[in-house]
Amino acid sequence: MALRKILVLNGPNLNLLGTRQPEIYGRDTLDDIAARLTAQGEALGLAVECRQTNHEGVLVDWLHQAKREGVHAVLLNAGAYTHTSIALLDAILATELKVIEVHLSDPETREPFRHLSYVGMAAVACVKGLGAKSYEVALERAAAL
Ligand code: DQA
Numbered sequence: 001m002a003l004r005k006i007l008v009l010n011g012p013n014l015n016l017l018g019t020r021q022p023e024i025y026g027r028d029t030l031d032d033i034a035a036r037l038t039a040q041g042e043a044l045g046l047a048v049e050c051r052q053t054n055h056e057g058v059l060v061d062w063l064h065q066a067k068r069e070g071v072h073a074v075l076l077n078a079g080a081y082t083h084t085s086i087a088l089l090d091a092i093l094a095t096e097l098k099v100i101e102v103h104l105s106d107p108e109t110r111e112p113f114r115h116l117s118y119v120g121m122a123a124v125a126c127v128k129g130l131g132a133k134s135y136e137v138a139l140e141r142a143a144a145l
Contacts, residue, residue, distance in 0.1 A: 003047040004072035006142050008037060008135065009062055010052040011079035017104075025104045028132040036132075037139055044143045046072070056081050060091045067095035073124075073142040075135060077102040082119045092122035098145050100138045103128035 010030060013020060018029035034050035041048030053059060059078060066074055076099050078088055092099050099122065106129030107114035120126055124145065127138040 003045060005047045005049065005069070006041060006073055006075065006139065007062070007066050007071050008034070008048060008050040008075045008139075009059055010050070010077050011056075011059055011081050012054040013079055014077060015052050015054070026131040033132050033135050037135055040136055040139055044139070046139070046143055048139070056085055056087060059085075060087055063088075063091040063095050063097060063099075067097055071097070073098040073100060073145050075100050075102050075138045075142060076119060076123070077104070077135075078119050082107070082117050083114055085118050089118040089122050092119065098142070099123045100142055101126040101128070102134050102138045104131050104134055105129060 014030055017025055017033070018027060030050070030052055037048045037050060051062060059081065063074065074097050078085065081088055082101070099119070101117065101119045101123040107117065125141050127134045127141065130137060
C-alpha cells in the first residue's frame with residue numbers, strides 16, 4: 001500500500017532558520033528539521049516532503065497541487081503570511097485539506113500584529129511555541145488524523 005503523504009510547507013524567511021533571530025527561533029536549520037521529520041515520518045509510515053518558499057502565491061499553488069495529489073495532511077508554517085494572507089485562508093477552505101498550523105514561536109505571546117491568524121481560521125489544529133519540536137508534535141498529530 002502507498003504511504004500516506006504529508007506535505008510540510010514553510011513560508012517566508014524560514015529558509016534563514018539557524019541564523020535568524022536564534023533567541024526566538026532556535027539554532028536548527030530547516031534542513032535539520034526536514035531530516036528529523038523525514039525519519040519520524042518513516043517510523044510512522046508516512047512519506048514526508050518538506051518545501052520552503054518566500055512567495056505567497058507559490059504556497060497557494062502548492063496547496064492546490066496537494067489537493068490534486070490527495071495528500072493526507074499539510075503542516076503549514078506560513079511565517080508572516082499567517083497574519084496577512086486571506087489568499088492562504090481561501091486556499092485551505094477551497095481545497096478542504098487537513099492543514100495543521102505550525103509555529104516555532106508562540107505568536108500570541110509576541111507583538112499584537114502576530115495575534116491574528118488567517119491560517120488558523122481554517123486549520124484543523126495548531127502547534128506552536130515548542131521551537132523546532134513544534135513540527136514533530138504536528139507530524140504526530142497529522143499521523144492521527
Ligand atoms: C513564525 C511566527 C510568525 O509570526 C513569523 O512571522 C515567522 C515565524 C514562527 O514559526 O514562529 O516568520 O511563523
